[in-house]
Amino acid sequence: MSHHTKLSSLIFLSVVFLFLFSTFLPLYTTNRFTKKFLLSPSSACNFSNGNWVLDSTKPDPFYDDTCPFHRNAWNCLKNKRDNMGLINSWKWIPRDCKLERIDPWRFLGLTRNKNVGFVGDSLNENFLVSFLCILRVADDGAKKWKKKGAWRGAYFPKFNVTVAYHRAVLLARYKWIQKQSTDSNQDGVKGIYRVDVDIPADEWIGITDFYDVLVFNTGHWWGYDKFPNETPLVFYRHGEPIRPPLGLSDGFQVVLENMVHYIQKEVPKNTLKFWRLQSPRHFYGGEWNQNGSCLFDKPLEENQLDLWFDPSNNGVNKEARRLNHLIKEALRGTDIPLLDLTHLSEFRADAHPAIWLGKKDAVSIWGQDCMHWCVPGVPDAWVDILVQLICISLG
Ligand SMILES: *[C@@H]1O[C@H](CO)[C@@H](O)[C@H](O)[C@H]1NC(C)=O
Ligand SMILES: *[C@@H]1O[C@H](CO)[C@@H](O)[C@H](O)[C@H]1NC(C)=O
Numbered sequence: 341m342s343h344h345t346k347l348s349s350l351i352f353l354s355v356v357f358l359f360l361f362s363t364f365l366p367l368y369t370t371n372r373f374t375k376k377f378l379l380s381p382s383s384a385c386n387f388s389n390g391n392w393v394l395d396s397t398k399p400d401p402f403y404d405d406t407c408p409f410h411r412n413a414w415n416c417l418k419n420k421r422d423n424m425g426l427i428n429s430w431k432w433i434p435r436d437c438k439l440e441r442i443d444p445w446r447f448l449g450l451t452r453n454k455n456v457g458f459v460g461d462s463l464n465e466n467f468l469v470s471f472l473c474i475l476r477v478a479d480d481g482a483k484k485w486k487k488k489g490a491w492r493g494a495y496f497p498k499f500n501v502t503v504a505y506h507r508a509v510l511l512a513r514y515k516w517i518q519k520q521s522t523d524s525n526q527d528g529v530k531g532i533y534r535v536d537v538d539i540p541a542d543e544w545i546g547i548t549d550f551y552d553v554l555v556f557n558t559g560h561w562w563g564y565d566k567f568p569n570e571t572p573l574v575f576y577r578h579g580e581p582i583r584p585p586l587g588l589s590d591g592f593q594v595v596l597e598n599m600v601h602y603i604q605k606e607v608p609k610n611t612l613k614f615w616r617l618q619s620p621r622h623f624y625g626g627e628w629n630q631n632g633s634c635l636f637d638k639p640l641e642e643n644q645l646d647l648w649f650d651p652s653n654n655g656v657n658k659e660a661r662r663l664n665h666l667i668k669e670a671l672r673g674t675d676i677p678l679l680d681l682t683h684l685s686e687f688r689a690d691a692h693p694a695i696w697l698g699k700k701d702a703v704s705i706w707g708q709d710c711m712h713w714c715v716p717g718v719p720d721a722w723v724d725i726l727v728q729l730i731c732i733s734l735g
C-alpha cells in the first residue's frame with residue numbers, strides 16, 4: 341500500500357469559529373470584512389465560546405446519505421453508524437451571540453457569480469462535503485466540478501457559484517525522492533519527502549484570483565506517524581536544503597510563515613480569507629494504530645476537555661492545541677482571521693465515523709476513524725459559522 345493511500349486513509353479531526361480580536365484588531369481599518377465585523381455589535385462575538393445542547397426541535401439535516409458529494413468513509417448514514425439521529429440532535433449554542441442555521445438559498449443568492457475555495461487537508465475536505473450537500477438543496481442542478489487543480493467541488497448553475505477543495509496537505513509543495521541504490525543503507529532511510537517551504541503546492545498556486553473566499557488549513561499531517569524517520573520530511577528553501585535540517589515542528593513553523601507571506605502578497609486584498617484551526621481527534625485508550633477508539637454516545641463534558649487535549653497532560657490527542665498555538669503565532673499581525681472550530685469540536689467524541697467506515701476490513705487495517713467526522717454532523721455547524729461570517733462581510 342502506498343504511503344499516500346495509507347496517509348489519506350488515516351485520520352484526525354475537529355471544530356468552531358473564533359475570531360482573535362487581539363490578532364487582527366490593528367488591521368480593522370484595512371479590511372472590509374474585519375471593519376464590518378467590528379462595527380456590527382451583533383456580530384462581534386466569539387462563536388467558539390458556547391456549548392452543545394440537546395434540542396429535540398432541531399430541524400433535520402439538509403441532506404442524507406444520497407447526496408452525490410459524499411465521500412464514502414464519512415457517509416455514516418449509509419454505513420449505518422449508531423446514534424446518527426442523536427448525533428444530529430445536538431445544537432451548538434454560542435454564549436454571547438446567535439448562530440443562525442445557514443439558509444442555502446440566501447447564501448447562494450448573496451454569493452451569486454462568486455466562488456468559495458478550501459485549501460488544505462482532508463479536514464477541509466470534510467468541511468466541504470457538508471457545505472456542498474447543504475448548498476445543493478437550493479440548486480439540484482449542482483454538478484461535480486474539478487477544474488483548476490481542485491480535488492473535489494461543485495458548480496451551482498442557478499447561481500453561477502463554484503465551491504471547491506484543493507488538496508494540499510502541507511500547503512507547501514512536496515515530493516517523494518526515492519533513495520539512490522548507491523547510497524548507504526545504514527540509517528534505514530528509504531527516501532525523503534522534499535518540502536519547498538517557499539513554494540505553494542501546484543494544486544493551489546494558480547487559483548488565488550479565481551476565488552472570492554478562501555479557507556486555508558494545514559496541521560493534521562505534521563506528525564511522525566505520517567512521516568517517520570525512514571521517510572522523513574526534508575525542508576528546502578530557495579531550492580537548497582535548509583541547514584541544519586529542521587525537525588517537524590520547526591519545519592511546520594517555517595512553512596506557515598512562508599505560506600502566510602505568500603497569501604498576503606499574492607491573494608487579492610478584497611478576497612475574504614480565513615485560516616481554520618485544527619480539528620481535534622478523539623482516540624481513546626491508544627493511538628489510531630493501537631486500538632484507539634471513539635465509541636461514545638454523547639459529547640464530552642466541558643470539564644473533561646483539558647484532560648483530553650491540554651498538551652501538559654500528554655494524551656494521544658494533544659496535537660491540536662499545540663499546533664493551534666503555532667498557527668496563531670504565525671498569523672499574528674496579518675489580516676487573515678482565524679476560524680477557530682477546535683473548541684466546539686473538542687466536545688464531540690461521539691460524532692466520528694469510528695468503526696462505521698463502509699468497508700469490511702477497514703478497521704482491522706486502519707483502526708477506527710476518530711479524526712474525521714460523520715456528515716451530516718459536526719461539520720454542518722462549521723458551515724453555519726463560516727456562512728455567518730461570510731454573510732456579515734458581504735451582506
Ligand atoms: C473564544 O472562546 C474560546 C472557547 O472558550 C477560547 O478558547 C478563545 O480564547 C476565545 N477567543 C477570544 C478571542 O477570546
Ligand atoms: C459567472 O461568474 C464568473 C465569476 O466567477 C463571471 O466571470 C461570469 O461572467 C459569470 N457568468 C455569468 C453567466 O454571469
Ligand SMILES: *[C@@H]1O[C@H](CO)[C@@H](O)[C@H](O)[C@H]1NC(C)=O
Pocket residue numbers: 629630631
Ligand atoms: C488490538 O486489539 C487486538 C484484538 O483485541 C489485539 O490482538 C491487539 O494486540 C491490540 N493491539 C494493540 C496495539 O494493543
